[in-house]
Amino acid sequence: MLNRVRLIVAVALLATIASLTVAQDDPIVVRVWTGSSSPVENEFKETQVAAFEEANPDIDIDLLISPDYGTQIRAAFASGDYPEVFTVGQFDFPTWQNDGLLALGNDNIENADDIYAGLRDAFSADGNLYCPAKDFSNLALLYNIDAFEAAGIDLPTEDWTWDDMFAAAEATTTEEMVGFSAAADKFRWMAFFYANGAELFDEDGAVAFDSDVAIESLEFYQSFVTEGFGALPGDLNAGWNGEAFGQGSAAMTIEGNWAIGYLNDTFPDLNWGVAELPIAPSGERGTLTFAECWAVSSRAEGDLADAAWRVANFFTNEEGATQVAEAGFGVMPARTSVGSLWLETIGEQYSAFVDGAEYAIAPIFPLGFADFDAAANEATQLVMTGEEDVADALEEAAEVAREIQEEME
Amino acid sequence: MAEANASRPTKANATSRQDQKQADAITGLTLVAPAVIIFVVFLIVPLIMALYFSFTNWSGTRPLDQPDAYEFVGFDNYERWVVDGRRVDDFYRAVRNTVYYVIGVVPIQTALALVLAVIVNQKWLRAKSFFRTAFYFPSITSSIVVSFIFLFMFSTGGPINAVLDAIVPNYENIAWTTNNDGIFHLLIGNFGITEDTVGLWAEAEIFDIEVWDWIAGPSVALTTIMALAVWTTTGTLMVVYLAALQGIPSSVYEAAEIDGASGFEMFRGITLPLLAPTTFFVITVGLIGTFQVFDQIYVLQNDQTARTTTSVAYLVYATAFEGTSPNLAEASAIAIVLFIIIFIATILQRTFVGGDQANT
Numbered sequence: 001m002l003n004r005v006r007l008i009v010a011v012a013l014l015a016t017i018a019s020l021t022v023a024q025d026d027p028i029v030v031r032v033w034t035g036s037s038s039p040v041e042n043e044f045k046e047t048q049v050a051a052f053e054e055a056n057p058d059i060d061i062d063l064l065i066s067p068d069y070g071t072q073i074r075a076a077f078a079s080g081d082y083p084e085v086f087t088v089g090q091f092d093f094p095t096w097q098n099d100g101l102l103a104l105g106n107d108n109i110e111n112a113d114d115i116y117a118g119l120r121d122a123f124s125a126d127g128n129l130y131c132p133a134k135d136f137s138n139l140a141l142l143y144n145i146d147a148f149e150a151a152g153i154d155l156p157t158e159d160w161t162w163d164d165m166f167a168a169a170e171a172t173t174t175e176e177m178v179g180f181s182a183a184a185d186k187f188r189w190m191a192f193f194y195a196n197g198a199e200l201f202d203e204d205g206a207v208a209f210d211s212d213v214a215i216e217s218l219e220f221y222q223s224f225v226t227e228g229f230g231a232l233p234g235d236l237n238a239g240w241n242g243e244a245f246g247q248g249s250a251a252m253t254i255e256g257n258w259a260i261g262y263l264n265d266t267f268p269d270l271n272w273g274v275a276e277l278p279i280a281p282s283g284e285r286g287t288l289t290f291a292e293c294w295a296v297s298s299r300a301e302g303d304l305a306d307a308a309w310r311v312a313n314f315f316t317n318e319e320g321a322t323q324v325a326e327a328g329f330g331v332m333p334a335r336t337s338v339g340s341l342w343l344e345t346i347g348e349q350y351s352a353f354v355d356g357a358e359y360a361i362a363p364i365f366p367l368g369f370a371d372f373d374a375a376a377n378e379a380t381q382l383v384m385t386g387e388e389d390v391a392d393a394l395e396e397a398a399e400v401a402r403e404i405q406e407e408m409e
Numbered sequence: 410m411a412e413a414n415a416s417r418p419t420k421a422n423a424t425s426r427q428d429q430k431q432a433d434a435i436t437g438l439t440l441v442a443p444a445v446i447i448f449v450v451f452l453i454v455p456l457i458m459a460l461y462f463s464f465t466n467w468s469g470t471r472p473l474d475q476p477d478a479y480e481f482v483g484f485d486n487y488e489r490w491v492v493d494g495r496r497v498d499d500f501y502r503a504v505r506n507t508v509y510y511v512i513g514v515v516p517i518q519t520a521l522a523l524v525l526a527v528i529v530n531q532k533w534l535r536a537k538s539f540f541r542t543a544f545y546f547p548s549i550t551s552s553i554v555v556s557f558i559f560l561f562m563f564s565t566g567g568p569i570n571a572v573l574d575a576i577v578p579n580y581e582n583i584a585w586t587t588n589n590d591g592i593f594h595l596l597i598g599n600f601g602i603t604e605d606t607v608g609l610w611a612e613a614e615i616f617d618i619e620v621w622d623w624i625a626g627p628s629v630a631l632t633t634i635m636a637l638a639v640w641t642t643t644g645t646l647m648v649v650y651l652a653a654l655q656g657i658p659s660s661v662y663e664a665a666e667i668d669g670a671s672g673f674e675m676f677r678g679i680t681l682p683l684l685a686p687t688t689f690f691v692i693t694v695g696l697i698g699t700f701q702v703f704d705q706i707y708v709l710q711n712d713q714t715a716r717t718t719t720s721v722a723y724l725v726y727a728t729a730f731e732g733t734s735p736n737l738a739e740a741s742a743i744a745i746v747l748f749i750i751i752f753i754a755t756i757l758q759r760t761f762v763g764g765d766q767a768n769t
Contacts, residue, residue, distance in 0.1 A: 070730055080472035095734050099471040184712040234587030234713045237565040370734040371495045381712060385589055400495060 027060040028307045031083035033076075035069030038261075044327045051323075052314045059307045077101055084300045084308040087292045088131060090122045094367040096295075097125045103296040105129045108309045110317040114335045116289075122362035123293045132316035133334035135324050136291035137256035138356040139191050141165070141278065142242075142263075145271045147172045147251035156275035162192075162220055165252070165278045169229040172251035180230035181241045181250035182221060184384035186376050187288055187363055188241070188254050189221035191277055194361050195286025200372075200401075207405065209376070210391070210398035213282065218390045222383050232384060246270055256290060257353040258330045260346065276352045289360035291334065332357070368404060375400040456748075459741040463487070469729060469737025479738070486742035498617035500743065502716060503724040504750075505618070509627040510702060510720065511754075513635045514642075515695040521643045522691065526650035527680070541651070548644035556708035559637045560586060585633045586709060589717045591625025592632055628717035634709050638702065646691050653687035654680070692762055693755060700751045721747045 032049065036042055042065050049061045064083070066072045070092075076082035077099070088096055096102055105112070105123075109132045112120065119133035141156060148155055151171040156164075169179025182188065198214035201207060208214065224230025231250070238244035241253040246267040254277070263270055277287050294312040296305065314320055321333035328345035332354060339354040365373040379393035463486055467479035490500045529540045547555060562568050563585035574580045604611050604621045611621035627635060657680065665675050681688075703722040710718040719727070721743065729740035 074470050074730075074735075077470040078473055080474040082472075091733050095468060096470060099468060100475070101470065101472070232587070232713055234711055235565070235584055237567075239560075239711065365733045367734060370732055370736065373733045374496070374499065377712075378716070381715060385713060387589075403495065 027058050028303055029060045029062055030085060030304070030307050030311050031062045031064070032085045032311060033064045033066060033069070033073055033083040034087040036065045036067045038329065040327075040329050041331075044323075044329070048315060048320070048323060052311060055314075056310065059310065061311060080299075082297060082299070084297045084304060085311050086295060086297070087134060088123070088295045090291050090293075090362050090364055093123055093130070093293070094125070094364065097130055098367050100298055101295075102130045103298045103300065103305065103308075105131050105296075108296070108313075110313045114318065114337050115316075116334060116336060116357045116360075118289050118357065118360045118362055119291050119293075119334050122289070122291055122364060131293035131295035132312060134292045134294050134316060135331035136289055136334055136357070137258055137331055138289050138353050138360050139188070139254050139256050139277065139287045140352040140356055141275045142245055142253050142255055142259065143168075143273055143275065144172075144245065144248065144251045145273050147177060147248075150174075151251075155273060156278070158276075160275065160278040162278050162280060166220075166223070166229070169224055169252060170227075173229045177249060177251055178224075178229060178231045178236065179251050180224040181233050181236055181238070181244040181253040182224050182230045182384065183233055183241050184381045186380040187290075189218055189380065190363050191254060191286055191288045192217040192221055192280065193286070194288070194363075195277060195280035195282065195284055197280070197282040197284060200365065205405075207398045207401040209372075209401060210394040215391050215394055216281065218380075218383060218394060222390060225384065226386070245272070257332060257350065260350060261330045274350055274352045276355055285356075285359055287356040287360045289357070289362050291362060368408065369401060372397065372401040372404060459744055462738050463742035463745050465738050466736075467738045469735060469740075482738075486739045487746070490739060490743055491746055499719075499724065500721075500746075501616040501618055503719045503721045505623060506627070506631060506718060507700060507702070507720045507722075510631065510635055510638075511696065511699045513627060513632070514638050514699045515692060518639045518643050518646060518695060519688065519691050521639065522646035523650050523684070523688075525643065525647045526654055527676070529647070530651060530654045541648075544647055545644040547641045550641075552641060552704045553708055555641055556637060556705050559633070560709060563633050583629065586630055587711070587713045588629035589714055591622075591628050591717070593624060593626025595629075596626070625717075628714065630709070630714040631718050634702075634705050634718060637705055637709070638699065642695070642698065646695070649691055650684065650687060653684050657683050689759075689762060692758060696754055696758060697751055700747065700754065721750075 034045060045065060046063065049063050053059070053061055064072075069087075073082065073086060077096075082101070088102070106129055109129060112129055112132065115133055116136070119136055120129055123129060123131050123133060143156055145155065148168070151168075153168055153171045156168070165180075171179070173179045193214055196213045196217040198211055198217055199208050202211075225232065231244075233239065233241050233244040233250075236244040236249035238247060238249060241250075242255050242259040242262055244250045245253040245255070245259075246263050248270070263272060277285060279285055294315050296308040296312050300308045316334065318335060318337060321335040321338045322341060324331070324333040325338045325342035326345055328342065332339065332342050336357075339357065343351055343354060365376070375397040379388075379397040382388040383390050383393045462479070464481055464483060465479040466482045466485070467473075471478045473479075488494050490496045525544055528534065529537055529544070534540070564570075565582050565584050565587075569585065570580075570582045574582070607621070611619065613620050615623060661679055661683075662675055665679060670678065701722045702720045703726065706718055706720050706723045707726070710723075725740045725744045725747065728743060729735055729737050
């Protein structure tokens with residue numbers, strides 16, 4: 001009996017030692033999660049992972065491309081057992097950062113200064129950069145060249161102002177087509193909002209959502225519809241701006257670079273161009289940016305954390321950004337140094353999207369202001385469906401923000 | 410055998426009977442165990458957890474193994490959404506939309522299912538299986554796919570408007586999927602009744618929503634979604650009715666026929682009463698299903714129609730997963746309130762629609 005116990009102990013010991021020695025040779029496994037997008041983009045992610053594993057034999061990547069990423073990663077967060085590297089959308093960033101899910105980036109990020117300033121802001125909290133942007137999209141003005149020529153007017157130029165745009169909408173409006181497709185979405189008109197110098201909060205932190213410049217911007221956006229030179233995509237028989245524009249129901253619209261692939265695939269005969277959004281009465285331009293970053297889990301420690309950062313950096317450093325640029329699908333690489341390379345791949349005619357990155361703002365409502373966000377949505381919808389006037393709607397939304405501020409103090 | 414044991418109990422017999430009882434109990438429990446375990450794990454536990462988290466401020470993303478994962482906030486979430494907080498208008502707007510939806514869909518789909526079932530149950534009907542399949546087909550198709558087809562059919566330049574344009578003189582295209590006007594408002598608007606003419610009571614607010622808006626009726630966009638719901642669920646309910654119809658013995662009808670009852674009298678005097686338990690079931694299932702409407706709304710609503718088409722179930726989803734700060738605790742609170750609403754509605758229906766008959 002005693003012999004048997006000894007035997008078992010010995011075998012167990014040997015097994016432990018064996019597994020320890022094997023473990024040292026075993027590559028570190030880094031779990032990488034991201035959401036599913038187009039098949040081309042998913043394939044690109046797999047190629048990136050394969051390239052990383054070849055270059056780093058000591059690290060194995062366990063990749064999950066989830067079709068229902070938001071739900072799946074939230075469940076993983078709740079359980080406390082979540083991947084080491086994962087993508088974070090800019091609107092989720094404030095909450096996830098506040099929940100302590102993300103490791104501090106700062107010096108772990110390779111050459112962070114090369115990332116566009118707007119994208120660094122989007123993924124920073126309290127002056128610390130948490131994660132390097134993966135890629136991004138900007139809004140720009142899409143115009144139908146045939147419609148402009150039929151109306152006998154010049155195409156949008158460098159020095160186009162709001163008035164020029166409005167005049168063009170008037171000129172291109174016909175029986176079959178309106179000049180401008182204006183979605184009832186705050187993340188379209190707020191491009192004009194920021195261009196006109198409006199802000200959610202002013203320098204002193206006071207709510208400025210209903211400032212005069214803010215009202216002016218929404219009135220301008222709404223005027224296309226009220227004057228009959230524009231319409232909501234739903235009223236143009238379309239699900240969104242891009243569809244309305246593609247099927248020739250609108251001569252102009254505002255969309256991001258995600259529309260490039262869609263328009264060229266779905267409407268190959270459409271003769272269209274893209275320009276930067278026109279100059280506001282303030283004399284400035286503005287646009288909105290939408291980005292994702294590759295974050296590292298705050299729970300990864302030691303070697304695992306190092307490995308995780310190597311993965312995140314591989315996807316986002318200059319080489320990673322170069323790969324994004326060369327892959328040439330809708331999204332733009334997040335680094336200033338490779339913007340021109342992306343244009344070379346996808347076509348110089350889309351330069352307005354890249355140019356906008358200089359002044360683009362990520363329209364993020366701060367943590368705790370979810371009700372303000374909802375109120376801003378409602379204000380936009382009420383104004384665009386003609387149920388309320390601009391000043392009242394924006395004031396109501398701003399009041400919500402002020403109330404929240406009072407409660408926070 | 411049992412009597413023999415009872416009249417002359419012996420120790421051995423008692424033990425064996427007890428053993429037998431025990432064995433029966435074990436067999437019984439084993440047989441129902443899978444169903445009970447599934448019921449408890451996937452229904453009871455999540456329900457209790459939802460109730461628990463509705464009293465916290467858990468965001469849904471903060472890991473639960475952290476000591477600061479959440480705090481108890483009492484009834485704050487309920488107050489914020491249901492009593493007098495900042496979001497009561499959103500909640501009650503969703504309640505209003507849902508109630509209009511339920512009131513519109515349940516009676517129509519129940520009546521339609523009954524009529525269809527009676528028709529396809531007729532002996533003289535040819536190609537019965539074709540009709541049964543055709544009526545049942547929308548129910549087995551993915552509701553997302555069906556919703557997209559509806560979106561196309563009801564689009565401003567789509568087939569529905571084209572057909573109406575051909576039939577109705579001077580027809581102006583209706584924006585079926587984007588029009589926010591309540592159909593009751595449109596109806597009384599024809600007689601020149603508007604908010605300005607009815608007096609000040611219409612501007613009074615209940616839960617931050619004007620009385621005038623409460624009585625708007627379902628918007629045109631919501632009515633389109635209701636039509637879709639009726640179309641897809643009627644088939645399923647028809648099959649339920651059909652099964653019940655075939656369970657009614659033909660001798661009852663034959664007897665009635667001899668007594669000289671007409672077709673309609675037989676329907677009213679025999680078919681309807683004998684189908685009462687089925688009707689109770691169909692209405693209950695319909696109530697619960699419509700109160701929880703989600704997928705059709707998810708596909709068919711857009712920025713333009715969000716205010717008149719959002720249902721309570723959709724609001725739960727949006728609160729938990731969308732926007733800048735999703736909040737699972739608040740979503741749980743709304744879900745619990747929805748549960749209570751459905752519970753009350755079912756009890757009311759049981760009282761008024763004859764649940765007692767269903768039990769006999």
